[in-house]
Amino acid sequence: MTDPLYTRLQATAQRLITKYGQAGTIRRITPSDPVTGGDGTTRDYPCRLFPAGYDRRYVDGTNILASDKQLYIGSIGIGVSPKVGDVAIGADGTEYHIVHDDPNNYDGVTDVVFITQGRVA
Template sequence: MPNPLYARLQATAQRLIAKYGQAGVIRRIAPPDPVNGGDGTPVDYPCVLVPMTYDQRYVDGTNIGSSDRQIYISSVGLSIKPMVGDQALTADGTAYHIVAADPNNYDGVTNVVFIVQGRTSP
């Protein structure tokens, strides 16, 4: 049973991301046909997101690089859960690969907000 506290937190996160965020797309590569093979098909899922720079005290050059971004993605209206390997394309055209994901799902039912670590391709 969903906890009403998490529904309120989800609404607050959605409102703040809608106010300060931008339209983006999460691109997931669908697996190829198991019989015929071939390449995977990219599928785009629209979302609202806020890319933020990591504070310098967290940048160690190994786990978090200087060009990595912490991306907050609204869970409202999103039909998938962002996973490692997906691409989050921001509105300014910069493509980030998701290298770490935190669903912020405290009660097992309500996804409050998705916080992912995005890394640009070298």
């Protein structure tokens, strides 16, 4: 059962991302079948996202690079949960390869917001 607190937090996060964020796309590339071969399929999912830089104290040059962005992705109406290997495309066309994902799913039912680490290709 959905906790009303997480539903309110989800709505607040979505409202802030809609207000301050930008239109974007999550591009998921599924690999080809190893038996039959062929090309992988690409599917785009529209979303709202807000790219933010990391605080300098977290940048270590290995796990988090200076050019990495923290991408806050709204969870309402996205259709997929962003995961490692996906590509988030911002409104300006910048492609961020998702290298770490955190769904912020505290009750196991409601995805409040997706916070991912995006690395510019």
